[in-house]
Amino acid sequence: MKRSQGSTLVGLLVIVVLVGLAFWATRNDQPQTTPSPSPPVSAGEAGTQLAALTIAPEGKMAGYSRDRFPHWSSQGNSCDTREIVLQRQGQNVQTDKNCKATTGQWTSPYDGMVITKATDLDIDHTVPLAEAWRSGADKWTDAQREKFANDVGGVQLMAVSATTNRAKGDQDPAKWTPPVKTYWCTYAAHWIQVKTTYALTIDQAEHDALANMLTAC
DSSP, rough: OOOHHHHHHHHHHHHHHHHHHHHHHHHHHOOOOOOOOOOOOOOOHHHHHHHSOOOOOOOOTTTTOGGOOSSSSSEEEEHHHHHHHHHSEEEEEEETTOOOOOEEEEETTTTEEEOOGGGGGEEESSOOOHHHHHTGGGSOOOOOOOHTTTOOSSEEEEEEHHHHHHHTTTOTTTOOOOOGGGGHHOOOOOOOOHHHHHOOBBBBHHHHHHHHTTTTT
């Protein structure tokens, strides 16, 4: 009888351990809480924010590296920032066990292209990393730069065609604007919103280009 009781206790202990391990595995595999993207500001508010931004000459590129802006960061459940943006912006997106988009449809807002292969998409930083560096991010910590590069809760990240993203590079609106002119209002508002949120500066040519783009609203 004692032997039977001992076996029962051992069995119960094993079950408790297994249940505990399963609980923690499930808990650790859950996606981190990622805030829903904040809505873009209105054209009027964008104009007010633009007027409040500090105008200053662009800084130097000394010390810059994309590695100073760690990305794409894990968002939990095997997903990184890139995959989260693809899932949010696409339609009928299906993913594999590693959270990689396998099928779906995306409209690239910069050029209007409809894309069905995730590999043909880049995740654009509305305000490019190098532009941020020249506008004040050179003084941030690496942790602050990582937050900026993976801001899934704002308007800083956008899935766009790879060709258009690479044509944009690190240029500001004085040097590059989206081919789709009807998107200029939104693009300018997004750009201003990001620079306001992160207290980044703008140069005079950039300011004037943004002001002109807002007239399309």
